[in-house]
Amino acid sequence: MDGSAIRVRGLVKAFGPNRVLRGIDLDLPPGTVTVLMGANGAGKSTLVKVLCGIHAADAGAVSLDGRPFAPASPAEALRAGVVTVHQGIDDGVVPDLDLASNLMLDRIADGTVGVASGRALRERARPLAEMVGLSADLRGPVGRLPLADRQLVAIARAVAQRPRLLILDEPTSSLSAAEADRLFALVDRLRARGVALLYISHRMLDIRRIADRIVAMRDGVVSGVFATKPLDAAGAVRAMLGRDLSEAAVRVPEPGRAVLAMRGAVLRPGARRFDLEARANEVVAVTGLVGSGKSALAAALFGLGRPAEGTMTLDGAPYAPASPAEAIRRGVFLVPRDRRANALVADFDIARNLSLPFLRRHSRGAFVRRASEAALGARMVAAMGIVCRSPRDAILTLSGGNQQKVAVGRWMAEASRLLVLDEPFQGVDIQARRDIGARIRATAADRATLVLVSDLDEAAEIADRILVMADHSIAGEHRNEGLDRIAVLRQATEARGNARGTAQGPAAA
């Protein structure tokens, strides 16, 4: 292929003694979707940040359309046509401004749009909203939109820049299957227009759907380029991990006594009534699209919100927690989704993050026992396989997968009756996902475990039994042996007749 849009040669970047990029060679041809794979900590994010002008490279050369390209700032990269949609969605939107202003923000900022109000602005914003399939009110503030819509706003803004190179950093991690499909259609159109796309993702579904090439990164270098169809995804995973990935085969054990029983539950008014049972020594995955009610289920179990109707029992005793504290006292723990927003305390080190929910256990009277906390830190770092120098490392020095191990490990430090994990594999590479999944299964004997995931692959990887959720109710149940994926996807999407958005056919799994 001739005339790469972006050509990277010998790129080096270090932070202090930590050499993150150690000589990257990479070509990104126009009209091509290059998927970048790499474990957490391989240097993907740093590479992106060099390309979009946040970091300056220490050595090496980048050229854009044959001319040297070394942006001193994100604004300069943007002007040159390198546009990035970052993983942190709220970087891309101004929550208090209305949707139209958000979509036109770059035009307002560079002065192309003078008077930033009223109908004219909405007229110009409408095509952008339509392009990405946003149907929300253009006058409403973006802060009130669901996560998936905010993500689409960020993508629409990026596309409006008429990029030469568009970098998408895990764009589907908060999108439902239907929304992801709209994004893929958009990617197809951009590719046809000759835009070079660099697409970072861990999701095999995405990769199979849109990749023209796969570039695997490991330890700061490109460890494999796969460009011949059919793409060798397994080879790419091997190149990214440096070894074969053992198959995560689930052997369904004999479940024990019922721990949690929900009877006649109605999660929100108007939703269909359902029963749910979770037994000891059983891992149950609850899968469904974004907005199908998984979070409402987690909220009901953890005392964050009561279901509209129905009763719950825990080990046979009535269970209706009014607060997380009460749920925890009864032995019901929740690993929330989105670790940065809901789980991690950025100012705390690893040990302090681990001890947070059970601080009383590590205290004598009101005073924290440091030795006890240090012992907990050492124990959980070993048990979860957290890669760090010491349990006193600041939490944000860890890679995403290791941060997630802390967020999960916090709740595995004490015995629970019911452990609920909401999207525990979000933003986690395949190896860390396997580590966490293995740990969940290895400790599951004495408790019931509910794993809420929107990705069916993840559900199949971890669960003994899979419940399908749609319209805030259980739409189907499957034993994880000879799983009929098509049936699962049909149940997840078909019931969405009256739900927001259109239920398009799910992408092939």
Added chain:
Amino acid sequence: MTGARGTAVRYGFLALMAGLVVVFGLLEPGFLTVPSGVFILQSVAITGILALGVTCTLVVGGFDLSIGAVATSALMLAAYVMVVWEMGAAAAVLLCLAMGAGVGLANGLLIVRMRVPDLLATLGMMFVLLGLQRIPTEGNSIATGMALPDGTAAAGTFAPGFLALGRLRLWDVLPLSVVVLLAIAVVVWAFLELTRHGRLMYAIGSNAQAAALAGTNVDRYRVAAYVISGTLASVGGILLAARLGRGDVASGNNLLLDAVAAALIGYAVLGASRPNAFGTAAGALFVGILLQGLTMLNAPYYTQDFVKGAVLVAALVFTFALTGRTRRA
């Protein structure tokens, strides 16, 4: 962070403070004497107590702008209780503490229950208190013999036991107010750094959502922080009343800004980059040393606010620009 820079960030502020002491000592021999040291401590005692209170609200990610007004309200309340109602020292102290705790509770409930942003709630409370403290005396200061609105003269006096709070010196050297400051500093430090309650308050300040999902009663800790802040501010007001011996409506103007400055300067101490009790105490002391030294070197009084402001800005730069931890995404 590299070693040298890390050390500079960690100990730079304390080294600067020690340097100031040495320089002032060389230029002005009177600076390094016991009375001078005691004077510095006394000058920062009330500010320091208020600053430790506001530190607690900063820890939970809030802010308390009403502390200055709480302190002056306590000053006026103490005077009113003793001079107009002719009650004793114990009653005055208890009523002031109850008032401070009550205002803190009101602040906390406004913020937690009514969802008023912290700065706005405590700003509103500041205005309410500044006005309220003047209503019973029709805007006048309170002193024995003053004319009351009903035409009679106020007959009560400041109780000797109350005045002792401001004037008693232990072993003829150490003012009681300094002892109170040191005791409160140690207690607040131990509470924030060593207890699980302090730990949870820091967790709330860094990520309230994560703290709530770990089972912490976030609202209760937030309210508690404002109650602590209000109560400590009233302690400051009591000591101020005891020092002045009259209910002076014009005093205590600078308390809020001085206390906030001390707490914010505290971010820079030991590279903490966050509110902390030791830093707050050191920050208050730093301002006291600087002002005492400059005063002894005959710097005019009207330069004081400028000096404090410059120190605050420098400390903030130190905190936010230099300690910017190297984070990798």
